[in-house]
Amino acid sequence: MKRLLLILLVFATTKNMGQQMDNKAIETAMVKAMEWQEAHPIFALAPTDWTNGAYYVGVSKAHETTKNPIFLAALKTQGYRNHWKPLYRTYHADDVAISYSYLYANSTRKNLVDLGPTKEFLDTHLYEPNKWKDGTDKNKEKKILWWWCDALFMAPPVITVYTKQTGEEKYLDAMHKYYMETYDLLFDQEEHLFARDTRYQWGVNEKDLKEPNGKKIFWARGNGWVLGGLALVLTDLPKDYEHYDFYLNLYKKIAARIKSLQHEDGLWRTSLLSPESWNHGEVSASGFYTYALAWGVNNGILDKATYVPAVTKAWNALAACQHENGMVGWVQDIGADPQPATADSWQNYGTGAFLLAGSELLKLER
């Protein structure tokens, strides 16, 4: 009996040491990814655009989990250089995504970050009229504030953490109002996935856009924005907030569906219902999914036995997409629908998704 206990103990210790070694490898991979990205700044519109917004959400979470100052140093440097300002289009959810990182920096040191520009953006975005909110834009898909599903990553997590830090709960109600509009418009109740925007829905346009296999177009990254955004929202939303369960249930539904669509190599394809279109793993969507699913396990929402193998396999496959020099490849470029990636295609938000995934993997009891 003693001997058995000893053996068990040795096993337990070994496993633990194994995880420690894994965690060291994960953190090293994350640091290298961040270092490469910092050495290759990129933007579409400006250093404060959504591409950087998403990247620095990843850097924020990487620091929160690891406490490695190397992440915070990079995050503060960009915030300082950007004067802690969102981009200027106050009608556009994309342009406030960067504020997530400012709010994170604010949580690390008092009187460092100027939250004024973020508050100003949110006040205008949520409470002032604009062409999308008012439905006066000439593009017929742009008839609500958050008319494309990516927006659910860009603005809501900023709003929940802003509310958490300031205590001003009125912002949650505004968020919920616009979130419901998007949900009502774009969530496919049969597929449990979000259409990217109304152009990809069936029965509402002149012609239904279809995949070559005749199925609906559900974009992997689009649903990555939603599922990743939900994990971020649920992290900061008060558990007693009246609509908390709406977000929790939506998260669970999408999580289950996404799990079912994982390719056996661990990664997801850019077209969720037509994986054969571009039959290779794509890292930005897969990173957001891995983050969100691991977050669910770590927070007791998703079943360990079911999900731990899935996210572990996903992480290993993500890690294999990183080049020796730290660059994270296999990232689909900026777009709105499924398109291919290559081993050499990279983008800052792909690195962000990688960091998000790593930040929850490090917490996963494996």
Place this chain on the structure above:
Amino acid sequence: MKRLLLILLVFATTKNMGQQMDNKAIETAMVKAMEWQEAHPIFALAPTDWTNGAYYVGVSKAHETTKNPIFLAALKTQGYRNHWKPLYRTYHADDVAISYSYLYANSTRKNLVDLGPTKEFLDTHLYEPNKWKDGTDKNKEKKILWWWCDALFMAPPVITVYTKQTGEEKYLDAMHKYYMETYDLLFDQEEHLFARDTRYQWGVNEKDLKEPNGKKIFWARGNGWVLGGLALVLTDLPKDYEHYDFYLNLYKKIAARIKSLQHEDGLWRTSLLSPESWNHGEVSASGFYTYALAWGVNNGILDKATYVPAVTKAWNALAACQHENGMVGWVQDIGADPQPATADSWQNYGTGAFLLAGSELLKLER
């Protein structure tokens, strides 16, 4: 007969694959050069000075040829940080060289780049009086707008691409007027080379400056600015522009002369007529020459059989000047006449010349 065809086919394919492998190696070398340079920002006067101007011309062309977003990311980042502004001395051609990269960025995305400051600079530079243009400067060599041959790289390519993008052809006439002044003043009709400025001419100063071997001083980089600048100008100048042939013929003359001065190791010496003064290859001049000669071949202006071996040899020698970490060495420092370089001497414009050379080598049928 079939067998012969098969053998020929195999040869052709092999050669093609060989070139693909070479091109991969060239692009890798270019990426490494750019990455090292971005990690070592340097300026003489400001991040928008001519040293960076020349560097980012190289980055522009590297992106244009490869479409590798890694180059465009770096280029846009500097443009954004510099607010798309030239440096402030509107009388000085050096200070508008950086606008070449802004114009290139403008060609990749609408409404990203503010060309206002560039237009303002050109309008003042070309159409307002100043001490050089008016000949009122106290330095006796500074009596025309572009009184030193480097200027023919700094301003004219910006003017031709600006005209191409805006359609305002009046700028070409202003350019031609000042270009002719410089040509008339500094081009040596016997040597088919440019004096750097009047200090290096014979018969116009109190004392004729000479190389130790008694010959005239023709500076390699100075003529690199001219020849490289001509290739850039000819790229964007309308073929039906009335003075097009002047530039084409000047290009051909200098190209032939430069070809004849290439050292057998593939690189040029800093003093063209006194190679023994500093008997080692210099990378900034050699890079500009390699770019310009390869451009001539690629555009059907120079004879392939004669020039392909020369530029291939030159590129291989340039590539050998790159350090393992990406740094491009053997670059003569800022100056106005032939001076030595070392394996460890670098400058951003040297990296720019390297990138320019690579951007045309990639297109060369070898």
Place this chain on the structure above:
Amino acid sequence: MKRLLLILLVFATTKNMGQQMDNKAIETAMVKAMEWQEAHPIFALAPTDWTNGAYYVGVSKAHETTKNPIFLAALKTQGYRNHWKPLYRTYHADDVAISYSYLYANSTRKNLVDLGPTKEFLDTHLYEPNKWKDGTDKNKEKKILWWWCDALFMAPPVITVYTKQTGEEKYLDAMHKYYMETYDLLFDQEEHLFARDTRYQWGVNEKDLKEPNGKKIFWARGNGWVLGGLALVLTDLPKDYEHYDFYLNLYKKIAARIKSLQHEDGLWRTSLLSPESWNHGEVSASGFYTYALAWGVNNGILDKATYVPAVTKAWNALAACQHENGMVGWVQDIGADPQPATADSWQNYGTGAFLLAGSELLKLER
């Protein structure tokens, strides 16, 4: 006899070549340290805070000794980006430390650096009333302008080099006045070390703070600021300045004491009188000491036979704290008293101390 001479000559040459090889290795280590730091910008309050101030003092001295333009390029880039401005708290010595690097840049090129903001800071700092100078701050340790010993590194070296460049000697008198206040308050005449501030003194507080071994708390980095600052001050202070000997004698006293406290592995512990508290070398303090002691030898102030082995051993131990990628580890984080470091703990001022040490090691006849 001839043979003996020959042998001696061979020895001498060999030693010389050995030193050249060592110097090459030292410079390479310095370049790598700087490159890593530039790739990992970090600040506490702003890019112009004291942490960067101390780092760029190191970069300044690295360039001064090596003339390697790679250091000056980094230094000028930060100065330009910071608009050559100190941080804003004019009552706080920390906030002018960065001006040391601006003054150094100014010494390399005329009309590049705007010294206006530095002059404005010094004028306010030295000649206008403030809460510390006036003793009206509510914190009882903050009753003089430079109430903490770190301040003797932050402001005095800026003042001496500013005076040297401008010739305005009145600043020296102001410096001396405040330096003496700090000296009178914090220098322990028995231990020949500085208390970090009055909280660490005995007999002046309600309760005497003690190390576990019952001794006084003398913080290694705190005394590193003082001793390193003294070497910097003495470098630029006119030898005929009336209080020159005060600084020279203080330097000698502390240098001797610090020498006696060196651990046999070459590095100093964070608690000078309780080395066993955190029994490992700490790089920021050790770097400043190594710099200051080597400076004393190189300037004929300290005895070669005694100090050369000490600083050589110290440098070798410092060099062993550098990671393969250039990162300088074993640096205690921001603080006010002895705390532990790890192989992975880094900070920009630690890199600065490393560069300072290297800059004097390169001059050391070994």
